Amino acid sequence: MNILERYTAMEYGPAPESRSEADRWIAGRDFSQALFIDGKWKKSSSGKSFKVVEPSSGKTLAEVAEATAADVDAAVAAATRAAVKWKNAGGYERARVLYAIGRGMQRNARLFAVLESIDNGKPIRESRDIDVPLAVRHFIHHAGWAQRLDNQFPGYEAAGVVGQIIPWNFPLLMLAWKIAPALAAGCTVVLKPAEFTPLTSILFAEICERAGVPKGVVNIVQGGPEAGTAIVEHPDIAKIAFTGSSEVGKIIRRATAGTGKKLSLELGGKSAFMVFEDADLDSAVEGLVDGIWFNQGQVCCAGSRLLVQEGVADAFVEKVKTRMARLRIGDPLDKNTDIGPLVAPSQLERVTGLVAEGEKQGATCWQPECALPAQGYFYRPTLALGVAPANILAQEEVFGPVLATMTFRTTDEAVELANNTRYGLAASVWSESLNLALDVAPQLKAGVVWINGTNMFDAACGFGGYRESGFGREGGHEGMFEYLVASGKSRKKAPALPGPKPAETAALVEGPIDRTPKLFIGGKQVRPDGNYSSIVLDAKGRPAGEAGLGNRKDIRDAVAAARKCTAWPLATAYNRSQVLYFLAENLSVRADEFANRLSTLTGATAKAAAAEVERSIEWLFACGGMADKVEGRVHNPPARAVTLALNEPVGVMGIMAPTAEPLFGLVAPLGAALAMGNTVVAVPSETWPLLATDLYQVLETSDVPAGAVNIVTGRAAELSKVLAQHDDVDGLWCLADAETCRTAELESAGNLKRVWTSGGYAADWGKGDATLDALLRRAVEVKNVWVPYGD
């Protein structure tokens, strides 16, 4: 075409980003020595390698050394050797290193971007304008946390050697999200990139060399499942951070159960994109482009479920179609490309299959008639209409450019549909009414909510999911805790407390009138479902009462009651505060009675028993005082927006109280959970449950709403497992022997509930991770609500 013909046609034409520097970089590397261990470039101990393929052409880019378990071992050993020195290097030293990494990446930003697009297939605009700048931002942001760690996180220290496993959809960005906070916290790292996309991590390791990262502080092992498994199972790794599928996340949860490893999981999603009738529809369409057609839809927080209010649904869908027809699919290195290829043939197959299945299940799928390149793993943007909530396209994470559309009538229905998923990563809310948007945001089960926006990320703002989208946060203040542990954690093994041996007498020693301690469920005293009891002995071995033996059905009922209780989570913090104060007040009135019970049962001296009661009252008083003070933060992303990090209750929490300190051991976790608005199913000390059954009388007189606290007495190991397996339980605190704790973690994998265990150690209340503040922090989920503004 000559210029005049182009003048008539007014087409964009190709605008290719040069790949020559990237090709030169690739040609100059010996990928058979691509394992970055202890500051050196190593071969695989097995000599094995894997092929890295360019998704837009199917051509092989490199043959990269594949790490074995032995290589991982070497990397962990190097990280372990480097750990103490790095932790003690001082905040300023670590900050300078993080800063140098960030600047080093910035100086090579275009090389990173081009390599990323070649390796992953994402459009160069995205790698250049989003992935790389954001990765740089993470290092520079975290330099500050590194330097001021001791001041900002008093009482916490580096977790140790961390193992990190990242996916292929944002290879460099996920690396940054993992490594920056870890280094800032003083941890050393063994990171495994995805097999599909190792290139930018290798360039990153070169930057680390130049930035003066001490040997062994950052180790990057390339490889597949063998290396991943070796990391997850390595005994010297203190913390695992994983981003990837929910399926693998659950495997990792199970594999780390009982090992004492810290764990954070950032998993899949099926995020709702909600368009209300008063939304700026044209802008919402653009939001959708950024939501589901960003990175070919291969985004864990992709807005893959469009929920649109009936009144504007037709108009909106028309707008979406018009916009889709303008999307350009093609070479990821063309600056005019909106959608590149999927990362691999397996993904193309998966997306194709899911769409076919969705159609079979009644969805109507629409695609624009755009040309596809002859080679490469391309898939057209797809709009699925008439998708019922039961359709596979509404339920399954597609991880491709496929949008499932549903309509809603009312705000309540919108929220219900949005929450009708096992996932809980993100959501977008489009409405010009901040009243509506700020009403909806807290009702969504999602770790990130974007109001009138989508896929906004920043190093200062936490990112992470609810439900089966995982747990833990990445970024910001909340993200730092994932790489920190409380200093001075108790290492006392939980004392074996078999309880007193039965004495000869069999007569109950209670007062003049017989008493039946019951379970306390939904605000009512109820008999156990199985109608069995177990004799509770006092310190001298005499029967002190018969406590109900709760079973799985009692747990079921208790969880249902806890779920049904909305009065407590929706109560104002001031209201909860007053109830907890009142609880302390009423316990105080009956302090002598509880002290007597304690000393009778446990044999504690009168003084010690009175002290435990007094500590319980004081703790409840503190919980009342803190109920309205554990506030969120307001993050400052570099945009005209505020990001509200809201502390929300975890939800329904199971509490396995320890055997020891049968009053305080129950009151301490219970008070903290209640203070933050959780509803609780508590299983009290198996040996001395009568303190708990006495306590429900105090609860009854203290304005605690029905269902906020449920008490099921019985056999701890059995009930703990039922709680762990219950998919409507959101969190579980288990203060028990090692095996019960391990089982709790193992069985929690079903719905990835948030679990905190004492790991078989005694709870050292008031110290380490058992301070009131630590408990309160664990009793909340942080939800980041992005609110861009401007009129």
Place this chain on the structure above:
Amino acid sequence: MNSKTQANLAAGGASLHALPRAEAHGRAMETVVRNPGMALDAGWLEAMRHVNRSALERRVQTLAKRRSIKNDNQAAWLLRSIALMDLTTLNSNDTPERVRRLCAKARNPLSAELREGLDLGDTVIRPAAVCVYHPFVATAVEALEGTGIHVAAVSTAFPHGLAPLRTRLEEIRMSVADGAGEIDVVIPRGLVLGQHWQELYDEVVQMREACGEAHLKVILGTGDLSTLRNVTLASMVAMMAGADFIKTSTGKESVNATLPVGLAMVRAIRAYRERTGYLIGFKPAGGISTAKSSLDWLVLMKEELGRRWLEPDLFRFGASSLLTDIERQLEHHISGRYSASYRHAMA
């Protein structure tokens, strides 16, 4: 509208004479039927209130980065920028001689070397119009005789619009009488800020009547309107009242044509088209002085409204210094050497 006028209008964009228009891929482009206007629809205005500034800003921030125009395409697009230009002089020290100089530049915007280097052959690429104050309309009409270049007059007490309606309307009639084919009117911004939609509508309807067959471009003075919502609503009222074009600014406000404002206006144009079927033109003006920024606007039009809006009957730049920068870029395209302004004939 009488049937003769209607037939005239159906034949081409402008009422006086049609502007040259491309045929894309051999297909004739959709004809612009002149917008007859409609009754003021308050309900529709209410529905158009939902304009989210930060989302619009994000859209335009990434828009220019999502599309890149290189090499021969870039040269072609820059030629397009010239053809879409209202070459403008609106200064208090304008004189007939200055206007004649501008017209000479409009007649002959590209040097022979550039035309040759771009292989334009006999094709003449010129600005669509020259835009002047009323006293210079006759001068410009004479100077542009036979070129097909329109003469646009800014009118109605430009740039503030704060003269009596009677004199403002008379000003339009006088410019039309002097031969202006296009009238760029300003609205009193206070009518928007006070939400006096009926009054604004009535004024624009009368301005349209005063224009007769001359095309009406309604300048909103967006820099004075405070919110994008106001920009959208004022756009809608202007179109309902029969505007042929809506235009951002006079060039005299402290903030001129910005991409977010442009996006709000082109979305309003899209909404009007979807509802009524009429195609309304858009003219950003003020502050567009670099070749690169002109490409950003063309991308905005192509992405939001489509190829049809890259023709002079539906899109114009109001610009005075843009042409020189485009000449420099075109010279660079041909020679590979960066050019200097003084190498190109001034207006």
